[in-house]
Amino acid sequence: MEMASGDELIEFEGYLVSIKPRIRRGLPEYALKIITFGGESKTVYTREPKILLKPGLPIHVKAVLSRQSEKPRWMIDEIRILKNVETLEPRPAIIEEIVKGVYPIVSGKQENKIFSVPVEEDLLSKIPEKLPEKIYCIFLKKNSQIKLVEVLHEKEYRIFDRIAKLISELDKESSDSDRAVKEYLRRL
Structure with missing residues (x-):
């Protein structure tokens, strides 16, 4: 993504508190509401999340101002999970x-x-x-x-919880199969 001038780039840290999926121009998009550690509410958008999104997650965000739609909005350029910050559990x-x-x-x-x-x-x-x-x-x-x-609502919470568990299981299976392939190749 091309970098914008200084006033069109923001960088902040906070807690992801809301995830709203929607379809925009035929493509999936997510509106993420984040409460900064200072208590300010910010909304940013992403098409392809690079991390597992779940409410309460402490994250670092770098976003650029996009003027391609009817009203300017912040599009995520970079997002990562903060490791040394406590997660807020629903x-x-x-x-x-x-x-x-x-x-x-x-x-x-x-x-x-x-x-x-x-x-x-x-x-x-x-x-x-x-x-x-x-x-x-x-x-x-x-x-x-x-x-x-x-x-x-309980249904929303259960969906996020199931998705997190499913991805965790898939990651474990993926690492187990990677380990098996490496072991097989080592024996050759």
């Missing part, structure tokens, strides 16, 4: 109440502990209206504040 929680105001607040229980945390407006539409409801939540702790950054 955890089951019972959402019991939403208080809408200047800053929406979500209250509920997780692992028998009560929580009441701020939530972004765009996440409210993902939380069912009929409460209480069990959903999978990704919480981000920044300094002393905890914030709800993503919610996944």
